[in-house]
Amino acid sequence: MPLPLSGRVAVVTGAASGIGAATARLLAERGAKVALLARRQARLDELADAVSAAGGEAIALPVDVTDPDALARAAAAVRERIGTADLVVAAAGSMLTAPFTTGRTHEWQRMIDTNLTGLVGTVHAFTPQLTEAAAAGRVADVVTLSSIASTAIAPNFALYCATKAAVSHLGRNLRTEFGPLGIRITTLEPGVVDTELMEHLDDPAASDWLQGLIKTIDVLTADDIAELVAFAAAQPPHVNLSQITVLPTQQA
Ligand code: NDP
Numbered sequence: 001m002p003l004p005l006s007g008r009v010a011v012v013t014g015a016a017s018g019i020g021a022a023t024a025r026l027l028a029e030r031g032a033k034v035a036l037l038a039r040r041q042a043r044l045d046e047l048a049d050a051v052s053a054a055g056g057e058a059i060a061l062p063v064d065v066t067d068p069d070a071l072a073r074a075a076a077a078v079r080e081r082i083g084t085a086d087l088v089v090a091a092a093g094s095m096l097t098a099p100f101t102t103g104r105t106h107e108w109q110r111m112i113d114t115n116l117t118g119l120v121g122t123v124h125a126f127t128p129q130l131t132e133a134a135a136a137g138r139v140a141d142v143v144t145l146s147s148i149a150s151t152a153i154a155p156n157f158a159l160y161c162a163t164k165a166a167v168s169h170l171g172r173n174l175r176t177e178f179g180p181l182g183i184r185i186t187t188l189e190p191g192v193v194d195t196e197l198m199e200h201l202d203d204p205a206a207s208d209w210l211q212g213l214i215k216t217i218d219v220l221t222a223d224d225i226a227e228l229v230a231f232a233a234a235q236p237p238h239v240n241l242s243q244i245t246v247l248p249t250q251q252a
Contacts, residue, residue, distance in 0.1 A: 003031030004234040008139070009083045011035045011074075013065055013122050014091035016043035018195030019145060022222035023089055023229045028056030030230050033082040037063045037074055037122075038092060057082065065092045065118030071125035079129060086133035087233055088126045089143045090119045095197050097156045097206040108159045115163035119144060120170070134182035139237045142178070143186045143229050144171055148245060150189055156206050164189075168243070175242060184240040186232045191247035193220040217250035 010027045014020030016038035028034045028051045036044045036058055044060035051058035059081050061074045078085050093115045096107040123142055134140040149157060150164040171187035178185055192213055201207040213219065224246070232241040 003029075005087075005230065006031030008032040008087050008233065009035075009078070009085050009133075010087040010089065010233075011037065011078055011085045011122075011126060012089045012091060013037045013063075013118075014093060014145070015047060016040045018091075018197060019190075019193060019222045019225045020089070020091035021047055022226040023091065024058065025051060026223070026226040026230050027087070027089075027233070028058055029054065030234070032087065032233075034058045035074070035078045035082060035085070036060050037065070039064050065090075065122055066113040068121050068125070071121050075125040075129065078126075084133050084136075085126050085129040086138050087141045087143070088122065088130065089145075089229055090122045091145045092118055092122070093145060093197070094200060095157075095160050096203075097160060097201055098203045099156050100158055111159050111163050115160075116166050119167060123174075130178075130183050131181055139233075140181075140183040141186065141233050142174075142183060143188060143232065146171070146187050146189045148189050148191045148247060156203060171243070175240070179240070182237070184232075184242075186229075186241050187243045188225065188228060189243065189245040190220055190225055191251040192217075193222060193225060195222055213251070217248055219248045219251070220246065 010032040012020050012024040015024045015036035024034045024036050036047055041062040048058040048060045061077055063070045063074045098104050130140045144167050146167040147164040149161045150168040168187050171185045175185045194214055198210050
């Protein structure tokens with residue numbers, strides 16, 4: 001029996017760790033050829049090797065998603081090496097928190113650059129391939145990693161929450177343009193997932209709160225999110241799982 005995603009050509013940003021890495025691994029297991037994008041080449045090479053050892057196909061493309069030229073080169077490399085992309089998962093992101101009054105403008109800029117500009121740049125770089133795939137009658141998907149933070153109100157997280165609200169609203173609006181072209185957009189809004197994301201926090205209050213949650217409740221895993229991406233991508237072409245909120249059962 002063919003695998004549910006065989007014939008698909010996937011691109012996953014943020015594939016060096018966490019949700020991106022787990023998603024790339026699962027998409028390859030389900031039959032997709034996968035391009036792995038992030039900045040840490042050694043991590044991507046290791047994952048590409050693991051995918052091919054398991055009988056799948058993956059290529060490592062070190063890219064900083066804040067660099068549009070690097071994204072354009074990656075898009076060309078995907079087309080040349082594994083074919084026209086029809087499934088783009090934009091998972092690259094960063095979460096840095098501090099009271100607004102501390103004015104850590106460089107951290108705000110980094111989140112805006114990665115979570116919003118980088119995500120928009122990723123979708124832009126692969127739009128010609130998605131359009132081409134859809135026009136040829138193939139299923140075409142964009143999956144974006146927003147967060148429950150897109151609607152949450154949380155002290156010290158204002159900029160992170162704002163970038164995620166922008167990602168969710170981008171999806172709602174882009175759907176009006178992409179839907180008629182046959183390209184689906186799925187916006188994922190997870191609650192707490194145990195990944196490296198928290199390790200970049202140096203604000204003790206935010207860090208203690210999140211680490212406390214991770215220790216006291218059964219939080220989501222990156223594999224849980226990967227399953228949702230694979231599920232959404234395997235739906236029939238007329239079914240767009242447009243927005244998925246997923247929380248740990250014990251997260252309020
Ligand atoms: P990780 O920190 O494990 O993953 C983030 C990934 O993004 C890394 O692979 C990192 O790789 C990559 N990345 C960061 N900056 C860039 C950049 N400039 N260019 C290219 N790649 C970049 O965290 P998660 O897996 O948890 O996060 C994935 C997404 O899920 C994020 O958008 C996050 O906001 C979102 N999310 C996470 C939740 C959680 O609780 N963990 C909950 C809700 C949403 P490298 O450093 O090698 O570039």
